[in-house]
Amino acid sequence: MSSYDPFAQNYDAWAADMTGDVAWYMELARQADEPIVELAVGTGRVAVEIALGTGKRVLGIDSSPAMLAVARERVAGLPIDLREGDMLDFAVDEPVDLVICPFRSLLHLPTWHDRRLLFERVAAALRPGGRFAWNAFVFSATIAAQLDGKRVQRPGGLWEVARYIAADSRIELTRGRGETTLGTICLWWATKSEWEGLIDVTGLEVEALYGGFNREPFDDDSLEFVWVARKPV
Numbered sequence: 001m002s003s004y005d006p007f008a009q010n011y012d013a014w015a016a017d018m019t020g021d022v023a024w025y026m027e028l029a030r031q032a033d034e035p036i037v038e039l040a041v042g043t044g045r046v047a048v049e050i051a052l053g054t055g056k057r058v059l060g061i062d063s064s065p066a067m068l069a070v071a072r073e074r075v076a077g078l079p080i081d082l083r084e085g086d087m088l089d090f091a092v093d094e095p096v097d098l099v100i101c102p103f104r105s106l107l108h109l110p111t112w113h114d115r116r117l118l119f120e121r122v123a124a125a126l127r128p129g130g131r132f133a134w135n136a137f138v139f140s141a142t143i144a145a146q147l148d149g150k151r152v153q154r155p156g157g158l159w160e161v162a163r164y165i166a167a168d169s170r171i172e173l174t175r176g177r178g179e180t181t182l183g184t185i186c187l188w189w190a191t192k193s194e195w196e197g198l199i200d201v202t203g204l205e206v207e208a209l210y211g212g213f214n215r216e217p218f219d220d221d222s223l224e225f226v227w228v229a230r231k232p233v
């Protein structure tokens with residue numbers, strides 16, 4: 001069982017704050033040859049829009065059967081191939097032009113070793129000139145101090161409590177509805193130099209680092225990493 005399974009039916013409510021990313025990933029997809037690969041595709045929130053907006057094939061991989069079950073209901077009639085599996089095992093038959101990993105999903109990989117393995121797999125899957133795009137939050141001690149241990153209400157009676165474990169760069173998000181606790185997911189934050197190290201050791205190059213989905217410059221006040229790496233030609 002995946003830690004995401006208990007949240008699948010209400011995923012849209014949990015994801016309600018993430019809105020600006022779809023147009024950004026869509027633009028990259030427009031510029032790429034099909035198929036587009038989405039790692040950690042979830043319920044298809046991004047993949048469905050890409051397929052609808054570009055008509056291109058999308059291959060989506062996710063480890064949560066329940067998230068994929070929701071996705072399968074949405075992709076009927078669309079050129080989207082959904083596969084259950086760990087993104088650490090991801091491989092393609094033919095090199096691809098674009099791999100994306102939206103909504104901070106790489107932060108579900110607990111160790112630098114796991115992330116390096118994932119970046120190696122992406123580098124192996126890309127054709128020369130191909131792109132890898134992802135986003136992740138920037139750890140902020142100010143935000144951590146505001147959120148740690150506080151119960152945040154979401155639409156539909158849902159709630160979420162974040163617990164920050166600095167010693168392991170980990171956030172535990174416990175979610176529930178009313179009196180019921182549904183489960184906990186963990187994210188492990190990474191610094192700019194850790195991301196740069198992953199790009200470097202796997203032979204990719206930084207094409208762009210933005211501070212937001214409107215291509216804001218990444219600066220000292222940025223709260224989101226929006227990365228595009230490219231496999232050298």
Ligand SMILES: C[S@@+](CC[C@H](N)C(=O)[O-])C[C@H]1O[C@@H](n2cnc3c(N)ncnc32)[C@H](O)[C@@H]1O
Nearest residue numbers: 004040041042045062063064086087102103108
């Ligand atoms: C925040 S959701 C993102 C879903 C979708 N990409 C989106 O933007 O809405 C994170 C997803 O990562 C998936 N996931 C977590 N660890 C994974 C892994 N090791 N391999 C594949 N999927 C994973 C979860 O099942 C979940 O669907």
